[in-house]
Amino acid sequence: MYNDLTFTIKNDEVDASIKLACFTYDNIYYEIRAVVVDGSVDNTATLQECKDLLELNAQWDKTV
Amino acid sequence: MAVPTSGSISMRGIFSEKNEDDYGAANMDGETGLSLRGLSSNSYSDTSSGGNINLNTGYASSASGGANLVNAPYAISEFRGYDHDAVVTNTTATITSGYAHYITSGPRGSTRIQFSKGYVGPSPAPGLSAPPSGSISNSNIILTGGTLGVITSFAHYTVGPGGAVYFRLIIYNTSASANSGFTNVVLTQTALSNTLTLARTSAFSFAYSSSNNTRTWLWYYAPTTSGYSNTVYGSVSASGFTSKLFGDFNTGSGTDSNPRTTAVFS
Numbered sequence: 001m002y003n004d005l006t007f008t009i010k011n012d013e014v015d016a017s018i019k020l021a022c023f024t025y026d027n028i029y030y031e032i033r034a035v036v037v038d039g040s041v042d043n044t045a046t047l048q049e050c051k052d053l054l055e056l057n058a059q060w061d062k063t064v
Numbered sequence: 065m066a067v068p069t070s071g072s073i074s075m076r077g078i079f080s081e082k083n084e085d086d087y088g089a090a091n092m093d094g095e096t097g098l099s100l101r102g103l104s105s106n107s108y109s110d111t112s113s114g115g116n117i118n119l120n121t122g123y124a125s126s127a128s129g130g131a132n133l134v135n136a137p138y139a140i141s142e143f144r145g146y147d148h149d150a151v152v153t154n155t156t157a158t159i160t161s162g163y164a165h166y167i168t169s170g171p172r173g174s175t176r177i178q179f180s181k182g183y184v185g186p187s188p189a190p191g192l193s194a195p196p197s198g199s200i201s202n203s204n205i206i207l208t209g210g211t212l213g214v215i216t217s218f219a220h221y222t223v224g225p226g227g228a229v230y231f232r233l234i235i236y237n238t239s240a241s242a243n244s245g246f247t248n249v250v251l252t253q254t255a256l257s258n259t260l261t262l263a264r265t266s267a268f269s270f271a272y273s274s275s276n277n278t279r280t281w282l283w284y285y286a287p288t289t290s291g292y293s294n295t296v297y298g299s300v301s302a303s304g305f306t307s308k309l310f311g312d313f314n315t316g317s318g319t320d321s322n323p324r325t326t327a328v329f330s
Binding site (some may be wrong): 012017028030031033053061 | 241244265266269
């Protein structure tokens with residue numbers, strides 16, 4: 001699921017040391033902390049974090 | 065310059081303060097027929113030649129007459145201190161929590177406690193009911209930097225059976241979409257003196273919905289996360305596992321009798 005999901009990286013507007021993965025899904029814009037390893041964004045792990053967030057939200061949407 | 069707090073004051077100066085934020089200018093700006101009732105009440109014109117100028121919404125905190133400024137009998141003296149361009153802030157919301165706790169099955173016959181507490185909290189897990197909504201006062205948060213928006217949800221709930229928790233903050237604002245607007249929100253359980261600071265930049269995720277005009281911040285604490293013990297009482301496998309920040313120290317489901325949680329934004 002979420003196979004077409006892609007994200008971009010940006011720095012937090014106030015704290016530029018924080019890297020955020022940004023993506024839009026179902027007309028909702030998301031930002032989530034990117035997974036950083038040795039100073040570089042781990043794209044695979046970050047994408048999985050994005051998918052996990054959507055999956056978690058989807059589970060809640062079924063009941064809330 | 066606001067209306068002086070001492071010495072003589074004039075209706076002309078008060079009009080000038082309302083009209084151009086400058087009491088000292090005492091400028092009628094070409095208008096005539098000053099009305100004290102008009103100056104004091106938004107329901108009447110300030111002058112017979114012109115219209116009404118609404119008072120600063122924070123008049124009660126700057127004018128010496130307080131909230132009574134707008135009520136008859138009207139008095140010039142009640143305008144002492146009135147500042148027409150004062151920035152009105154509201155940094156603190158107070159929450160009376162709704163709550164729900166569930167005992168669910170864990171591995172090898174053990175049990176797990178899952179809860180959701182706060183204002184408009186979600187279900188703590190699929191298949192479980194959301195708690196009662198609870199209530200909030202002073203939900204429209206206005207900081208010196210501008211309006212953050214109206215809190216439509218602020219809750220603390222478990223994520224899965226392992227004891228991890230989310231703090232979820234949802235803010236409604238038709239003119240803001242960015243992951244910004246505040247630095248910290250300090251949660252305090254006032255009866256138990258428990259406090260937790262949630263930094264915006266430490267949020268696990270941020271989401272903006274253009275269709276709902278809402279911004280959502282989530283903070284995530286797992287049992288292995290530093291500071292986790294500041295968020296909950298007990299352990300996930302034992303009765304009594306509940307929020308340290310939202311509501312009373314309780315079990316079961318319902319709505320607290322009293323407001324127990326403040327959220328102070330900066």
